[in-house]
Amino acid sequence: MKSDGTLRSEVVTSHSVCGAPCWVSLSTRDLKAAEDFYTAVLGWQWHSGRRMGDQYRIARVNGVPVAGVSEVDFVAKTAVAWIPYFAVASADETVSRSQERGGTTAVGPISFAPGRAALLADRDGAVFGIWEGELVSGWEAWRRAAPAFVRLHTRDAFDAAIFYGEVLGWASATPGCCQVDYEENEVVLRSHGDIVARIHSGAVEAAPDPTIRPHWQIHFAVSDVEACARAARAHGGTAHQQGVGSTEAVLSDPDGAHFTVTSKIGA
Numbered sequence: 001m002k003s004d005g006t007l008r009s010e011v012v013t014s015h016s017v018c019g020a021p022c023w024v025s026l027s028t029r030d031l032k033a034a035e036d037f038y039t040a041v042l043g044w045q046w047h048s049g050r051r052m053g054d055q056y057r058i059a060r061v062n063g064v065p066v067a068g069v070s071e072v073d074f075v076a077k078t079a080v081a082w083i084p085y086f087a088v089a090s091a092d093e094t095v096s097r098s099q100e101r102g103g104t105t106a107v108g109p110i111s112f113a114p115g116r117a118a119l120l121a122d123r124d125g126a127v128f129g130i131w132e133g134e135l136v137s138g139w140e141a142w143r144r145a146a147p148a149f150v151r152l153h154t155r156d157a158f159d160a161a162i163f164y165g166e167v168l169g170w171a172s173a174t175p176g177c178c179q180v181d182y183e184e185n186e187v188v189l190r191s192h193g194d195i196v197a198r199i200h201s202g203a204v205e206a207a208p209d210p211t212i213r214p215h216w217q218i219h220f221a222v223s224d225v226e227a228c229a230r231a232a233r234a235h236g237g238t239a240h241q242q243g244v245g246s247t248e249a250v251l252s253d254p255d256g257a258h259f260t261v262t263s264k265i266g267a
Contacts, residue, residue, distance in 0.1 A: 023085040026067065027079065027080055028257065044061060055071040088169075091108065091109035101166055103120055106119040107119040115131060116132045124203075126153075148262055149219050152216050153214060186199060217258065221263070225263050232253075
């Protein structure tokens with residue numbers, strides 16, 4: 001209870017969902033164009049990320065923060081991409097474990113007002129982030145509001161699962177850690193009973209196409225996949241559907257960042 005008599009909202013930290021995806025962030029070369037595109041396609045509303053500076057914007061769904069978008073320097077040729085962030089108990093220890101197992105560190109760990117973050121890549125070059133500290137919108141609220149799950153397309157799903165398991169503490173004795181299973185030729189990650197990630201073999205390590213190279217793909221749950229595909233095409237992006245009535249479509253925004261819209265949660 002606060003001093004004014006109102007209820008204090010419960011603070012959820014990365015410790016309670018350790019190893020699970022807890023945030024997604026987009027890097028783009030045109031912040032305004034990205035806002036317009038994702039508003040049209042996913043219906044997002046936008047607010048400034050005051051703690052992160054003027055070049056970072058927070059997307060919301062029904063008032064719940066669901067994703068971050070940052071503007072990157074075109075001259076520096078920073079990659080344009082959607083990146084998942086995983087909750088960890090210690091950013092410093094996680095970075096060390098990644099490096100010991102052949103991963104690389106692009107940024108961090110660096111401190112922000114609510115926690116610490118780092119940007120890493122696994123042994124096959126798939127980029128991911130880690131976050132230690134307070135979660136922006138809790139976890140359950142974030143899960144309900146927009147992202148369905150994330151999927152890693154990689155060269156060897158089992159090898160990748162070993163790497164991430166050791167780095168992020170999957171299937172460990174840590175309270176609240178994620179469970180790992182093998183279903184339908186994929187490695188499946190669950191947190192608190194929900195499917196939150198899948199790892200799929202098939203990406204080519206040296207492929208020129210970024211959708212074929214090892215990468216994490218963000219899947220957003222939507223009510224109408226075809227409507228999202230039409231909106232993407234109408235606002236300068238692309239859409240690839242499996243057919244009329246498909247439950248899933250791979251879209252790209254005008255800057256080339258790929259993501260998936262799906263009507264199947266955790267599929």
